[in-house]
Amino acid sequence: MKKLYVGEFHPRSELALPGHPDALPPFPVIDMHAHFGPLLLGEDYEATYDTRRTCETLKELGIEKVLCLELVWGEEYDRLCRKLAASDGMILPVGSVDVFRAMAPDFEATVYRTLRDLKSKGCVALKLWQNMTLMGEAAFGKNLRLDDPHYEPIWRACGELGLPIVIHVADPPCFFRPIDEQNEHYVCLSRHPEWSFYRPGMFSFEEHMDMQEAVIRDHPDTTFVVAHVGSWAENLPRVGEWLDRYPNMYVDVAARVDQLGRQPYTARDFIVRHQDRVLFGTDYEGHFTMDRARGFYHTHFRFFQTRDEYFDHPFPDFLGQWKVCGLGLEEDVLRKLYRDNAKRIFQL
Numbered sequence: 001m002k003k004l005y006v007g008e009f010h011p012r013s014e015l016a017l018p019g020h021p022d023a024l025p026p027f028p029v030i031d032m033h034a035h036f037g038p039l040l041l042g043e044d045y046e047a048t049y050d051t052r053r054t055c056e057t058l059k060e061l062g063i064e065k066v067l068c069l070e071l072v073w074g075e076e077y078d079r080l081c082r083k084l085a086a087s088d089g090m091i092l093p094v095g096s097v098d099v100f101r102a103m104a105p106d107f108e109a110t111v112y113r114t115l116r117d118l119k120s121k122g123c124v125a126l127k128l129w130q131n132m133t134l135m136g137e138a139a140f141g142k143n144l145r146l147d148d149p150h151y152e153p154i155w156r157a158c159g160e161l162g163l164p165i166v167i168h169v170a171d172p173p174c175f176f177r178p179i180d181e182q183n184e185h186y187v188c189l190s191r192h193p194e195w196s197f198y199r200p201g202m203f204s205f206e207e208h209m210d211m212q213e214a215v216i217r218d219h220p221d222t223t224f225v226v227a228h229v230g231s232w233a234e235n236l237p238r239v240g241e242w243l244d245r246y247p248n249m250y251v252d253v254a255a256r257v258d259q260l261g262r263q264p265y266t267a268r269d270f271i272v273r274h275q276d277r278v279l280f281g282t283d284y285e286g287h288f289t290m291d292r293a294r295g296f297y298h299t300h301f302r303f304f305q306t307r308d309e310y311f312d313h314p315f316p317d318f319l320g321q322w323k324v325c326g327l328g329l330e331e332d333v334l335r336k337l338y339r340d341n342a343k344r345i346f347q348l
Contacts, residue, residue, distance in 0.1 A: 055091065061294060067346070069166055072095050112157050134197055209231065212230075310325060311325075
């Protein structure tokens with residue numbers, strides 16, 4: 001008998017099941033959570049993909065528009081715009097603000113100046129990331145809370161300027177737990193221990209959820225699209241409570257098919273109940289090969305549109321080590337998820 005490490009175990013299912021591995025959407029789709037810039041592709045991102053060719057492939061797959069979420073502003077935002085110009089408006093660059101200037105005396109002026117500049121260039125939202133609470137030691141000597149008063153100008157300015165915030169607050173709960181035999185992301189974290197936030201000086205996952213709720217609650221005039229199913233795809237009842245309580249909160253489904261697909265009944269009910277508040281996003285990366293792009297989107301469409309059982313989710317190489325089951329959403333719900341909600345929120 002061959003001995004294997006747990007990360008080497010990739011069993012082949014013997015189930016004989018019908019399936020739709022090449023599923024396509026019934027109408028054009030807006031992917032409001034993708035990356036074509038330095039956040040995931042690195043500083044040399046321009047050399048990692050051909051914009052026009054990428055768009056041709058995405059159009060073949062039924063994608064109408066894509067929001068490119070990046071932590072860039074000023075000249076770096078302009079650089080991203082130049083790279084994406086060949087998309088002819090298909091890929092919309094979304095910029096950010098320098099959150100590491102939050103303690104500077106002119107931060108409020110910087111925020112308003114940056115946001116007005118972004119809007120003048122056609123930016124439809126503001127992208128914020130987990131560096132606000134987890135990577136502040138170099139800039140501030142400590143990590144700031146998300147609801148720290150120093151960040152207040154961001155929430156206020158976005159509300160006043162009508163700029164929705166797409167925010168990634170926290171990674172899955174297991175990324176904040178010990179990397180041990182009880183951690184369901186053990187394989188992922190053993191391969192990428194740098195993704196773990198279980199160490200001194202870090203806010204816990206639960207603290208992040210409290211901070212996230214406080215910011216949304218205290219800024220009812222600001223629109224928040226909380227990425228990755230409101231940061232807590234593992235707890236859809238709690239996310240549903242937030243959506244019921246805060247009409248300014250929305251969520252996307254980016255990179256959480258692994259979580260939704262292992263609770264298909266609960267996930268289907270969640271999306272149907274909150275069908276006006278859930279947006280389609282994938283975490284697509286611009287440097288995917290064309291074959292990878294096709295398989296990636298086919299799997300997403302298969303998941304949301306069909307009742308297929310026990311198939312690989314879009315990130316089997318590093319997220320959950322399990323299969324998923326499709327939700328089989330009705331077309332009227334799909335239309336809101338895939339397209340209408342994003343058109344309304346981002347005024348596309």
